[in-house]
Amino acid sequence: MLIVDVKALHQGYRGKPVVRGVSLGLGAGAFGLLGPNGAGKSTLLRSLATVSAPTSGTLRLFGHDVRTRKELRAARRGIGYLPQSFAHPADFTVTDFVRHCAWLREVPRRDIPRSASEAIEQVELQSQAGTPLRKLSGGMRRRAGIAQAIAGRPALIILDEPTTGLDPHQRVRFRELVRELARDSCVLLSTHLVEDVAHTCARMGVLYEGTLRFVGPPAELQALGTADAPGDTPLERGYATALGAPPVQDRGGAQ
Amino acid sequence: MTGFLIEFRRSPMRWAALPLFAASVAMVFFVGGSWQGSWPETSAATTRAAVPLMIAGVGLAAQQASRLRRSGSDLLLAARPLPQVELTRLAADAAWLSLVYLLCTVAAWATAVGAPGGPWLEYPVFGLSGIVFALALGHVLGRLAPTRFTGAVAAIGGFLLFSLVFSTNFSPLAYTAFYHAIDVRLSSVHLTWRLVVMALALAAACTVGRLLETGGRRVATSGTGAFFSAATLIAVAAMPGSGSLLLADREAEEPVCAPGGGSSVCVWPEHADRLPEAVEAAGKVARAAEGVLPPPARYSEHGLGDGGTGGFTLDHGSRDLLHTLLLELTDAHKTWCEDESEKDLQNRVNAGLRLEAWLEARATRSAELPSYDYAGDVSWQQEVRDVLTLPEPRQVETATTWAEEMRAPC
Amino acid sequence: MLTREDGAFSPLRSHLWSHHGVRSILFMAGCAVALTWWGGQAVLFPNLSGEEAIPATGAAFVPLLLGVGVLMSTIDDMADFSHTAALPRRRVLSLHLAVAFGCATTLTCLALFLSRDAAAVPLALRNLLGFTGLSALSAALLGPRLAWLFPVAHTVPTFLIGSPGERGADARWWEWPRAAAENGTAWALAVLLLVAGTGAFLWRAER
Numbered sequence: 001m002l003i004v005d006v007k008a009l010h011q012g013y014r015g016k017p018v019v020r021g022v023s024l025g026l027g028a029g030a031f032g033l034l035g036p037n038g039a040g041k042s043t044l045l046r047s048l049a050t051v052s053a054p055t056s057g058t059l060r061l062f063g064h065d066v067r068t069r070k071e072l073r074a075a076r077r078g079i080g081y082l083p084q085s086f087a088h089p090a091d092f093t094v095t096d097f098v099r100h101c102a103w104l105r106e107v108p109r110r111d112i113p114r115s116a117s118e119a120i121e122q123v124e125l126q127s128q129a130g131t132p133l134r135k136l137s138g139g140m141r142r143r144a145g146i147a148q149a150i151a152g153r154p155a156l157i158i159l160d161e162p163t164t165g166l167d168p169h170q171r172v173r174f175r176e177l178v179r180e181l182a183r184d185s186c187v188l189l190s191t192h193l194v195e196d197v198a199h200t201c202a203r204m205g206v207l208y209e210g211t212l213r214f215v216g217p218p219a220e221l222q223a224l225g226t227a228d229a230p231g232d233t234p235l236e237r238g239y240a241t242a243l244g245a246p247p248v249q250d251r252g253g254a255q
Numbered sequence: 256m257t258g259f260l261i262e263f264r265r266s267p268m269r270w271a272a273l274p275l276f277a278a279s280v281a282m283v284f285f286v287g288g289s290w291q292g293s294w295p296e297t298s299a300a301t302t303r304a305a306v307p308l309m310i311a312g313v314g315l316a317a318q319q320a321s322r323l324r325r326s327g328s329d330l331l332l333a334a335r336p337l338p339q340v341e342l343t344r345l346a347a348d349a350a351w352l353s354l355v356y357l358l359c360t361v362a363a364w365a366t367a368v369g370a371p372g373g374p375w376l377e378y379p380v381f382g383l384s385g386i387v388f389a390l391a392l393g394h395v396l397g398r399l400a401p402t403r404f405t406g407a408v409a410a411i412g413g414f415l416l417f418s419l420v421f422s423t424n425f426s427p428l429a430y431t432a433f434y435h436a437i438d439v440r441l442s443s444v445h446l447t448w449r450l451v452v453m454a455l456a457l458a459a460a461c462t463v464g465r466l467l468e469t470g471g472r473r474v475a476t477s478g479t480g481a482f483f484s485a486a487t488l489i490a491v492a493a494m495p496g497s498g499s500l501l502l503a504d505r506e507a508e509e510p511v512c513a514p515g516g517g518s519s520v521c522v523w524p525e526h527a528d529r530l531p532e533a534v535e536a537a538g539k540v541a542r543a544a545e546g547v548l549p550p551p552a553r554y555s556e557h558g559l560g561d562g563g564t565g566g567f568t569l570d571h572g573s574r575d576l577l578h579t580l581l582l583e584l585t586d587a588h589k590t591w592c593e594d595e596s597e598k599d600l601q602n603r604v605n606a607g608l609r610l611e612a613w614l615e616a617r618a619t620r621s622a623e624l625p626s627y628d629y630a631g632d633v634s635w636q637q638e639v640r641d642v643l644t645l646p647e648p649r650q651v652e653t654a655t656t657w658a659e660e661m662r663a664p665c
Numbered sequence: 666m667l668t669r670e671d672g673a674f675s676p677l678r679s680h681l682w683s684h685h686g687v688r689s690i691l692f693m694a695g696c697a698v699a700l701t702w703w704g705g706q707a708v709l710f711p712n713l714s715g716e717e718a719i720p721a722t723g724a725a726f727v728p729l730l731l732g733v734g735v736l737m738s739t740i741d742d743m744a745d746f747s748h749t750a751a752l753p754r755r756r757v758l759s760l761h762l763a764v765a766f767g768c769a770t771t772l773t774c775l776a777l778f779l780s781r782d783a784a785a786v787p788l789a790l791r792n793l794l795g796f797t798g799l800s801a802l803s804a805a806l807l808g809p810r811l812a813w814l815f816p817v818a819h820t821v822p823t824f825l826i827g828s829p830g831e832r833g834a835d836a837r838w839w840e841w842p843r844a845a846a847e848n849g850t851a852w853a854l855a856v857l858l859l860v861a862g863t864g865a866f867l868w869r870a871e872r
Contacts, residue, residue, distance in 0.1 A: 076751035089742040100679045104750035112674040270807050278818035286714035307821040407733050407813035421711040434715035
């Protein structure tokens with residue numbers, strides 16, 4: 001069964017169409033979403049995270065049609081979502097924050113402390129677990145955000161630009177974490193950094209002007225690149241070439 | 256201008272505009288219609304529309320400033336000087352609330368279209384200056400006490416403070432500025448003071464941010480904010496008070512007159528269209544007083560006369576018009592003695608009261624006496640009721656006796 | 666030593682913390698202190714229409730603050746996550762509103778009993794119902810941070826141009842906060858506002 005099953009999804013932002021007919025099928029594994037600024041990556045991820053209902057098209061998560069309240073609730077139990085930016089109570093410590101998010105996701109109450117501790121360890125914030133979020137650096141806060149998204153090991157982890165603000169060591173560590181999580185879960189991440197996707201994702205998509213221009217493994221994207229395309233690496237040239245390609249519809253899911 | 260347009264488009268006032276428009280319209284139109292139909296009274300009524308805008312303006316500005324302060328985005332590094340940024344933000348907020356206020360003003364003025372004269376423009380200026388002052392005050396409050404409740408407390412606390420000090424001598428507001436008769440006008444002294452306070456508050460709001468900066472820059476630049484804040488407080492403390500300075504008597508202009516009831520009936524130029532109403536009432540009074548009292552040479556509207564009862568009024572219905580005309584008539588014949596015994600004075604007063612009640616009953620063609628509340632001994636009322644049942648010649652005879660008692664020499 | 670980091674998780678504590686529950690309770694307690702002080706004493710509000718000024722009691726006015734406080738207590742600093750929570754936000758908010766309203770009611774009664782104005786309790790409770798409803802309507806349309814706007818926009822004309830007569834005997838329908846405690850229309854309006862306001866607020870709470 002597909003974890004994410006999207007058909008002809010349209011989504012607008014403030015009355016303007018942003019995502020225009022995206023079809024995508026995802027199972028367990030890591031999927032990277034690339035695209036320039038304003039391509040619609042965050043809007044698409046917000047739709048998949050059920051923040052906003054699609055304008056049209058169908059969205060099924062874990063087989064649940066999320067249009068009804070009951071199905072939506074069941075689906076949300078399995079989604080861990082890191083928004084591009086988020087507010088938090090100034091005095092919440094990392095532990096408070098991760099536990100609260102786990103509670104919102106209806107992680108069983110007795111499991112919350114353990115799940116939160118594990119998630120905090122996975123992002124290497126154990127020594128800051130009792131520190132208020134407002135006292136953390138931007139990168140550490142981002143890691144706390146990742147921790148809340150992975151606490152309780154949800155089946156679908158959606159990370160919107162997770163590597164923003166992370167130092168080189170933490171970016172490498174993050175890639176390892178994604179690979180580890182992708183063994184059991186579907187990890188969907190958006191980024192501007194081609195190498196993040198190349199090192200972590202078995203499949204990737206290129207979104208441009210609200211439509212998918214490429215869906216497939218990184219090697220395929222690399223092969224797509226023409227010699228005259230802009231970019232320093234074959235993958236970057238493939239990415240640049242994909243932006244000019246016609247829209248594609250993904251009906252896959254095998255990763 | 257671009258900065259202003261950006262701030263205008265994202266000002267939180269845009270969400271509040273519609274409910275505040277409803278409240279402002281209610282403040283003007285939910286009050287009985289005596290203010291409608293003449294420019295002076297309509298202009299005074301429009302100032303009521305500014306009250307909800309001022310109260311909500313304090314709260315909204317406090318809330319916005321408080322939110323910016325808590326998020327830390329108020330002190331973001333910008334090439335443009337901070338006061339300029341603050342001023343642009345305040346100007347955008349003021350533009351929204353002013354728009355609401357001016358719409359209400361236009362709606363109110365629409366009821367006076369066709370009436371003689373024109374709108375009194377200092378009244379919208381009075382209202383607008385209040386709105387800008389409220390926004391500046393709210394901005395300072397939000398900057399100094401940033402909490403999630405600052406907006407609500409500023410608005411509701413501001414409303415309470417306004418209500419409690421309003422009609423006291425501490426009030427910087429003219430309690431009659433929101434409704435007043437045709438014979439007074441907002442004084443230029445008060446308006447100037449108000450504009451000065453507004454300008455100082457605005458300057459304080461734009462510079463108070465400097466007080467919150469830390470480090471060496473604060474020492475160098477916080478003086479301006481402190482100066483304007485102190486100057487505003489001093490200006491508020493040095494207000495003209497709620498006495499006559501706030502509303503000044505109008506200079507008696509060339510009145511509009513017409514013959515009526517054997518006299519000349521004169522009204523303010525803005526009431527020229529209501530002169531026939533006054534002439535007709537003067538005729539009724541003259542008929543009622545026929546054979547008892549001769550009419551005065553001139554009946555003047557309130558504020559146009561030179562002493563006496565101050566003139567008749569047109570704003571409170573036909574009954575009040577007749578009553579005030581009658582007082583004008585009897586007043587011209589009253590004798591005021593400096594040294595008179597209490598008893599003689601009481602007799603003279605009672606004779607006047609009897610005569611006025613009898614005249615009013617006849618002028619209104621009603622057997623009922625006017626329902627004014629009189630203090631003290633009111634047994635004379637029964638006497639008047641009895642007289643009203645007598646044949647006409649006997650009534651005139653008795654009324655003539657009262658008139659003579661009333662105007663008897665000292 | 667058992668710290669909050671390794672102790673058991675308390676959803677109630679976490680919810681209260683993310684909603685600044687202590688500050689909201691302190692705000693309402695402050696309002697209750699004001700109500701105890703003001704209570705049933707009549708204070709003359711000016712009448713900007715030129716008619717006779719009619720006094721109003723703290724029991725009529727202070728519920729405005731308490732009603733606003735109830736709705737402002739729902740401001741959620743974790744809103745970015747609450748809105749996508751599996752835990753139904755509508756259910757959490759219903760419970761939150763019920764408890765906050767209960768606190769406001771208890772504080773109102775306590776304040777009026779302490780100020781020996783128990784007779785004013787029905788009036789205060791009716792206005793608490795109505796102002797909570799108006800605040801909820803404001804919060805539904807403009808967000809909980811602006812929950813005070815509709816109640817203030819309604820209160821200004823009501824208290825400054827209204828002519829409800831002695832003890833609210835002649836109050837017109839829109840002057841319901843100043844109407845007598847026995848006025849059935851005022852009660853009906855207050856209840857209607859509460860139902861419509863909280864209904865709209867809870868409806869808007871979910872995606």
